[in-house]
Amino acid sequence: MSEHYEVVIIGGGAAGLNAALVLGRSKRNVLVLDENKARNNVTKASHGFLTRDGVKPEEFKEMGIGEIKAYPSVSYIESKVTSLHKDSGLFHIHGDGQNYTADRVIVATGMKDELPDIKGVDLVYGTSVFHCPYCDGWERREEPLAVFGNDPGILDYVKLIYNWSQDLMIFTNGPAEITSEEKEDLKQHGVALIEETVRELVSEDGYLKHVVTESDEVYDRSGGFILETSESQSFPLHEYFDIEFTDMGGYYTKDGCETLVDGLYVIGDSRHGFSGLLKAASEGYELAVALNHELAVNAWDRKG
Ligand SMILES: Cc1cc2nc3c(=O)[nH]c(=O)nc-3n(C[C@H](O)[C@H](O)[C@H](O)COP(=O)(O)OP(=O)(O)OC[C@H]3O[C@@H](n4cnc5c(N)ncnc54)[C@H](O)[C@@H]3O)c2cc1C
Structure with missing residues (x-):
């Protein structure tokens, strides 16, 4: 048995959580699956995000999760997604022994860094x-x-x-x-x-x-x-779908963050290699607005 959602968001950093927030406020049925290992967890403080300059990454995250949980149609589960495929128009997502299905999937899984081989x-x-x-x-x-x-x-x-x-x-x-x-x-x-x-x-x-x-x-x-932290994708989306990389190591999308697979989107670091928190969050916001708009118009047309 799989639980079904309108949107499953894989990754709960600034990008994924902001998308969940706006979709939740739009009464969308959303699940965030998050391994909870953001790349900036190694730092003591994040900077450059207005009203949050100097915030601890864990505190930023806790506040974000607290805010999305205020919306009853949003669920957050700490879980690592280990497979993703699309069949008959539906996405099938698997993580930690659980199966989920979704009409759309947002990948917001970020990047991981590999430090140079220098002792210390x-x-x-x-x-x-x-x-x-x-x-x-x-x-x-x-x-x-x-x-x-x-x-x-x-x-x-x-x-x-x-x-x-x-x-x-x-x-x-x-x-x-x-x-x-x-x-x-x-x-x-x-x-x-x-x-x-x-x-x-x-x-x-x-x-x-x-x-x-x-x-x-x-x-x-x-x-x-x-200079070089040899960053690579945290989630191997390219193993599940035929998706190209950009020069910055991000997953290629069209304008509007959709990949060449219908209903599959990429935002934040996964799209840019390094976006920073503010751009990641704003991309989550913009995508959620665009998705909700499309869903609202579709629902209107079905009733006409
Ligand atoms: C050392 C360092 C310091 C930084 N300092 C700043 C700063 O001061 N200001 C700033 O704006 N930016 C800073 N950044 C950059 C910032 O961290 C990223 O740009 C930002 O976190 C990107 O957000 P995101 O949501 O795309 O990805 P992330 O924040 O990385 O979130 C991705 C989430 O997806 C999860 N995930 C990955 N794989 C899976 C999977 N298979 N299943 C489920 N979940 C998964 C991860 O565990 C993580 O929780 C810093 C980066 C580093 C490395």
């Missing part, structure tokens, strides 16, 4: 070393920072971080993949380039103290940024 990086990521300077640059302003990365995008990334602190050292963890002109440019701006292999990051309670290289050189740094 997991201890500092989310506390003093981050990926997104808009999320965490302010807290690290004017500090001696390390920038980790070695792909052609590194120079642009450094130019951005330079806005928050000009005391920068780039650690490429091997020969730098930039031109000699770019090296000169860094020198002109007083940015040190360390090409030696990094042996270890030394930290205390998540706060970076030193970067130690193979030759035992010790560089004092109190925080930093990582």
Whole structure:
């Protein structure tokens, strides 16, 4: 036996919960299935979301779940979805031993990060070393920072971080993949380039103290940024449907967030690679408004 819903939302981060909120307020019968492992759980505070600047990710989530539960047609179940397929116009969803069916499915499962292979990086990521300077640059302003990365995008990334602190050292963890002109440019701006292999990051309670290289050189740094976190999709939608990836690693959709599969939508990080909380939430809002509008018009026409 399967429980049936008008919309099943897979993933309950900012994107999925905001979609559920607006659909619930539109009296839609909605289920959110959420593994509850958002990628920003490693941080102590989220920034840049008006009225929630500095909020703990868990607190943001708790408030979101509390708000959607106020609407009787919305259910939230903590569960990992392990299969999804479409048969005779109906989606079949399976998670934690339960089966569900839905007319439409919204995938809002986000991305997961894989940190570079540097000893100690997991201890500092989310506390003093981050990926997104808009999320965490302010807290690290004017500090001696390390920038980790070695792909052609590194120079642009450094130019951005330079806005928050000009005391920068780039650690490429091997020969730098930039031109000699770019090296000169860094020198002109007083940015040190360390090409030696990094042996270890030394930290205390998540706060970076030193970067130690193979030759035992010790560089004092109190925080930093990582260019490449090798992000990948948390939920393998492409294994269930023939869906392409965008250049940013997101699932391809048409305008309006619908994939090439009728009734299957993707929002938030899963669509963009990295959307930030506000864009994820707003995309959930916009999609819910569009879906409800369509359902309302269909219901009107059926009665005509
Ligand atoms: C270290 C770090 C710090 C950040 N700081 C900020 C910040 O300060 N400000 C900001 O705006 N953004 C920040 N971000 C980015 C922000 O976290 C994301 O852009 C945002 O969370 C995307 O929302 P989402 O709803 O798309 O995905 P998520 O918030 O990742 O939510 C996806 C949900 O889907 C669930 N899920 C995944 N797979 C399944 C499955 N198979 N079944 C059921 N559920 C599943 C996950 O467990 C999770 O609960 C940060 C990111 C990182 C990594």
